Amino acid sequence: MRINFPLFTKPWILAARPKTLLAALSPVLLGGAFALADELFSPIPFVLALLCSLLFQILANFANDYFDGVKKIDQEDRLGPPRMVAMGMIQPRSMIIAIALLICLLVVLGVLLFLNSGWPVVVIGLAAILSAIFYSGGPLPYASRALGDVFAFVFFGPVAVLGSYFVQAHNLNASAGLASLGTGLWITAILVVNNYRDRKGDKQVGKYTMAVILGEKKSRCYFYLLLGLSFLVPPGLLLRGHSLFVFLPYIILPLAVKLAKDFRETRGRGLNLILARTSFLGFVYTTLLALAVLFEHFSR
Numbered sequence: 001m002r003i004n005f006p007l008f009t010k011p012w013i014l015a016a017r018p019k020t021l022l023a024a025l026s027p028v029l030l031g032g033a034f035a036l037a038d039e040l041f042s043p044i045p046f047v048l049a050l051l052c053s054l055l056f057q058i059l060a061n062f063a064n065d066y067f068d069g070v071k072k073i074d075q076e077d078r079l080g081p082p083r084m085v086a087m088g089m090i091q092p093r094s095m096i097i098a099i100a101l102l103i104c105l106l107v108v109l110g111v112l113l114f115l116n117s118g119w120p121v122v123v124i125g126l127a128a129i130l131s132a133i134f135y136s137g138g139p140l141p142y143a144s145r146a147l148g149d150v151f152a153f154v155f156f157g158p159v160a161v162l163g164s165y166f167v168q169a170h171n172l173n174a175s176a177g178l179a180s181l182g183t184g185l186w187i188t189a190i191l192v193v194n195n196y197r198d199r200k201g202d203k204q205v206g207k208y209t210m211a212v213i214l215g216e217k218k219s220r221c222y223f224y225l226l227l228g229l230s231f232l233v234p235p236g237l238l239l240r241g242h243s244l245f246v247f248l249p250y251i252i253l254p255l256a257v258k259l260a261k262d263f264r265e266t267r268g269r270g271l272n273l274i275l276a277r278t279s280f281l282g283f284v285y286t287t288l289l290a291l292a293v294l295f296e297h298f299s300r
Contacts, residue, residue: 014089016061022282027164041168048113049113062099063135063137072086128159143209157181157188185229193271195210199212242292248291249288259278259281
């Protein structure tokens with residue numbers, strides 16, 4: 001069977017879903033900001049954590065493309081971006097090889113982080129790899145059982161932020177843990193838009209995401225709730241003794257309100273733009289939170 005490599009051709013780039021990669025960058029940047037503020041920043045572990053986060057996101061995207069393709073979950077009339085395996089642009093065998101290569105790269109990076117930070121890194125890494133695979137794969141994919149939101153929140157919120165901090169500081173930071181909740185909420189909101197857009201097709205093939213279970217109106221309310229809760233994180237940090245700099249993410253509050261309004265009024269393929277805007281605003285939110293931590297540190 002022909003293996004359609006190299007990996008940097010257009011089908012592979014599309015399968016990696018570049019627009020989702022901001023979600024992998026932002027939590028590591030936030031963890032790095034807290035490490036720098038605590039004067040524990042270490043560039044090599046930080047870069048390794050950043051690479052791991054990006055590769056985990058690509059791994060999850062490749063695995064989702066493969067499993068949804070071979071299970072014929074993606075229909076021809078789907079509203080989202082094209083899936084490469086389902087369209088025949090990438091052969092299933094080629095995608096399996098790419099997934100295996102990504103896992104090998106992650107293992108190599110994991111060994112380097114293990115030598116620096118010990119066994120907790122191994123546990124986190126194995127859990128992340130298994131979560132990426134079994135999101136859509138295996139006999140009981142949890143994305144089809146309304147658990148995808150939990151994965152997104154946990155692994156791209158607390159795990160990524162605290163993991164990034166831990167590999168540099170070798171301990172944890174409660175404020176970083178609180179800040180990670182805001183990042184996790186925005187990452188989950190991205191998935192909500194994605195599943196809201198695909199809810200009709202998912203229901204037809206028996207994929208029960210939260211959007212399928214909640215329905216149209218409640219899914220929108222769920223999205224509003226996630227965005228609203230993220231703006232409670234700065235007051236929480238203020239109560240922990242941080243300065244008013246932590247309110248820097250409020251700069252995007254009007255844009256978040258506009259996003260929520262547009263989400264309520266948008267249907268069909270227009271939701272792809274809502275998805276991109278949610279991803280971008282989530283990245284800006286987390287970046288502003290990271291800048292707030294740094295401004296506070298350097299203003300002392």
